[in-house]
Amino acid sequence: MKLTSVLQLPLVSAxxxxxxxxxxxxxxxxxxxxxxxYWSGSGYEANNNLWGQDAATSGSQCTSVDSSSAAGMQWRxxxxxxxxxxxxxxxxxxxxxxxxxxxLARIVSMPxxxxxxxNTTAGVRANAxxxxxxxxxxxxxxxxxxxxxxxxxxxxxxxxxxxxxxxxVSVGGRPWDLWMGMNGDMPVYSxxxxxxxxxxxxxxxxxFDYLQTYQGFPASSxxxxxxxxxxxxFTGGPASMxxxxxxxSIN
Numbered sequence: 001m002k003l004t005s006v007l008q009l010p011l012v013s014a015x016x017x018x019x020x021x022x023x024x025x026x027x028x029x030x031x032x033x034x035x036x037x038y039w040s041g042s043g044y045e046a047n048n049n050l051w052g053q054d055a056a057t058s059g060s061q062c063t064s065v066d067s068s069s070a071a072g073m074q075w076r077x078x079x080x081x082x083x084x085x086x087x088x089x090x091x092x093x094x095x096x097x098x099x100x101x102x103x104l105a106r107i108v109s110m111p112x113x114x115x116x117x118x119n120t121t122a123g124v125r126a127n128a129x130x131x132x133x134x135x136x137x138x139x140x141x142x143x144x145x146x147x148x149x150x151x152x153x154x155x156x157x158x159x160x161x162x163x164x165x166x167x168x169v170s171v172g173g174r175p176w177d178l179w180m181g182m183n184g185d186m187p188v189y190s191x192x193x194x195x196x197x198x199x200x201x202x203x204x205x206x207x208f209d210y211l212q213t214y215q216g217f218p219a220s221s222x223x224x225x226x227x228x229x230x231x232x233x234f235t236g237g238p239a240s241m242x243x244x245x246x247x248x249s250i251n
Contacts, residue, residue: 057083072247080237093230125157161190
């Protein structure tokens with residue numbers, strides 16, 4: 001997703017999938033290699049999304065959907081980028097396809113689970129993160145919004161989210177370093193795990209509950225636009241991120 005970067009609350013995390021539940025295998029992987037190659041199926045979607053590739057002096061990226069079902073999907077992305085070290089080259093992602101017109105105040109929970117791994121971190125400057133946009137206009141395009149909330153499960157290399165750190169907060173029983181800043185006119189909140197977290201299962205709605213309570217997030221007027229997980233890449237590679245499990249739902 002395009003990004004020019006990226007009081008304790010007793011909340012309880014909710015699991016997204018029962019243990020042992022895995023997507024059904026597809027017979028052939030679906031390869032996405034052009035700038036905005038797109039795939040959808042079983043209530044999910046994937047996008048190679050090389051939105052910042054022109055900032056690179058060289059490089060390429062391909063994303064593959066390996067399996068999918070209503071329970072979730074498995075996918076991977078392989079990339080190499082050189083040049084433009086301060087600029088994001090891509091945000092390859094998998095996302096939940098959403099019904100429009102759902103305000104955050106009406107959503108009870110957003111359970112999700114992910115298990116992912118980079119094959120190398122040597123020289124890799126990238127993150128692994130959820131990206132969630134909201135907007136007052138239920139029909140807003142999905143490349144931006146009125147608010148952006150990111151949940152960083154990994155911060156590889158010397159990259160940083162948009163804005164500045166405001167300190168450690170607790171959401172879902174876990175500590176997060178909360179960064180706040182502006183991407184143009186859009187407030188961006190990034191919850192950064194204290195260390196690399198290769199598996200996560202929880203309720204993403206809890207992050208919005210925190211923001212509503214402590215940052216004045218207008219849950220009654222903001223519609224959920226996108227709910228995605230992927231990797232923002234800056235420079236490095238050849239590298240590959242594989243996602244053994246991604247699932248998300250809205251209740």
